[in-house]
Amino acid sequence: MSHRPTVLLIEDNAPQARLYQQYLKDEIINLSLIDNGKGAKELILAQSPELILLDLKLPDMDGREILQWLRSEQIVSSVIVITAHSTVDVAVDVMRLGAEDFLEKPFGADRLRITIQNMLDRRRLQHQVDDYQAKFERKSYHGFIGSSLPMQAVYRIIDAVAASKATVFITGQSGTGKEVCADAIHRQGTRAEKPFVAINCGAIPHDLMESEIFGHVKGAFTGAISERKGAAAQAEGGTLFLDEICEMSMELQTKLLRFIQSSSFQKVGSSVEEKVDLRFICATNKDPLEAVAAGKFREDLYYRLHVVPLHLPPLGERGDDIIEIALFFLNTYAKEEGKNFINFTPETEVILRSYNWPGNVRQLQNVIRNIVVLHNEKSVARIHLPSPLNTPLQALQSIPLAQGQHKQASSAPEHSAEPALSAYQGTIKSLAEVEREAIERAIRFCDDNIPRAAALLNVSPSTIYRKKQGWEESTPKEEEKLS
Structure with missing residues (x-):
């Protein structure tokens, strides 16, 4: 048997309430009716309805008070506001307070049924998304x-x-x-x-x-x-x-x-x-x-x-998990040792993420404990890292060469300096080109995160932004020359 969602109608006008009930008599829902704000709150706590149809003009309170109460109690029922006193300001106000849709009186049976069905469908989809995230995107x-x-x-x-x-x-x-x-x-x-x-x-x-x-x-x-x-x-x-x-x-x-x-x-x-x-x-x-x-x-x-x-994958293949695990150990040991550490600098995050961690989680755990025992700052900086992690460009060195460069370098004999040199003749690049390649490689490695790339390269983020702007401005001029 399929689940019948609970819908609560809060309407003080008895003839209109009966009319709405008649509109919805064939819908696969459990419809409850209440005509005042106080009783509505009690019923909401007792039934946890999926959907609330809320008239703004109630005998004992304004419907906005119920919207504010729902938010303060963190009740996740969807709300459709019903009112005969509609203005743009009223619509904006109730939406800001958490209402998800708005019906202006008078309205017909089809409009009410379609609005309710759309809202319930949206809730079902949201629950499926939430279930999927809980099942397939778990952080622990x-x-x-x-x-x-x-x-x-x-x-x-x-x-x-x-x-x-x-x-x-x-x-x-x-x-x-x-x-x-x-x-x-x-x-x-x-x-x-x-x-x-x-x-x-x-x-x-x-x-x-x-x-x-x-x-x-x-x-x-x-x-x-x-x-x-x-x-x-x-x-x-x-x-x-x-x-x-x-x-x-x-x-x-x-x-x-x-x-x-x-x-x-x-x-x-x-x-x-x-x-x-x-x-x-x-x-x-x-x-x-x-x-x-x-x-x-x-x-x-x-x-x-x-x-x-x-x-089980090695830690070096787990991407940002490295930072999550490192933060867990950092907070655990900082509390245990009475230290002030709370996070890592961007440069340190890049270094931790790019290191291959041959000892996996156990090695990371020991590194973080070493840092907490020997130092006491708010953020873990590169100077706090034990060897070999404290090498300034440790992470950048782990980035593989571009495919063409790798083939060219590997084609040279290992023990002959002259052939190796001749393999590069005619392919020497300008310093500006080398600089651009290094910056673009760092940006790609950091998933387009400019501050991280800047920390990796030991430069200011503004320097990278300025360089990128210059490259973008020069590209149209080069295209004009070619045309």
Whole structure:
């Protein structure tokens, strides 16, 4: 059954109210009627109507007071104002107060029905847009920060797999947030209220790994002075996350494969088989197929685990997410350390955004903590950045050459100075041309943000604006000469 929107008619003239009701009797809406302002407020709070038809002349208050009240209470109902006393000033006034349409008495049935239908259609479209933005343009998600397209794709995959029991195989460089991703899958799914247990297979000695996963009984090995539950039993009903799974020994991989297939295991030193219900998520910072080819990872285990692959992008490919994450860490550590930092200078933003971040989010986190601990200003400037980020033109140097220049440079032999020089003969550009190319490259890199480009080039924004104006003025003159 489709949703019937609620429409509230606030009209003190009884004959007109009945007429409007007759006009709307065949519409698929729930129509309520009230004849005074006080009662209208109570009804609005009780019903939260999608649409309000508001007469301006009420016995106990002016309709404008209701518009002001709706705004102050942050009530999102759409409002169509009805009045017989229409002037341009009245129309402008009620629109300014939040009304979305205006009906002047008298009006016919078709006019009323069409106006109401258009308003309800507009609300439905707006809700669809809001839902889309909430679902596909999220700025954060279960521990992740960032709204870049690569991360939106990650969020959508997590949404899709969260309710399933299928194994998820997460790949990505160190520091990209693989455990955060596994935890997000757990928290988004039906097992969110159950335990999430993480094991780092690369941080535990091989001879202790079996005990860590399956547990052991008393006396199973030297030092086993009491019985211990392993991660498998601790994760009962929830999720077991095996990080850096390619570091696991081949012997234990065989036991893990059997455990995944049967959901049964034996503690070290025990002959009793135990059964658990849990979900497996695993991760690695390596290429698992390369590990299979090298004989370090069982092929059958790989295909058992590799049901839903999920790759986390490196931080350097996440664009403005870098600044969002950096601001989060800056505000967190500034509060923790009692420092004054609140933002970054434009130049610093450009440097942070253009650096390739080989250590990903973990490296960015450490850089920001270093800055907050060692300095205390309102804005993070380039001088506060640790090496190698404090290089003045660090970001500009990371911009690739234009395609033609790259081919020309690469065509020259590496160890011969003269051929390299001859490759450039006849293509040497004037200083003005080189300057223009550098400025235009910086502007493109900064997505047409002139202040950022100026910070990157270590010049004033007014200098770039002046240069651009000069180029634009000279172009028509050059065209005239050619013609």
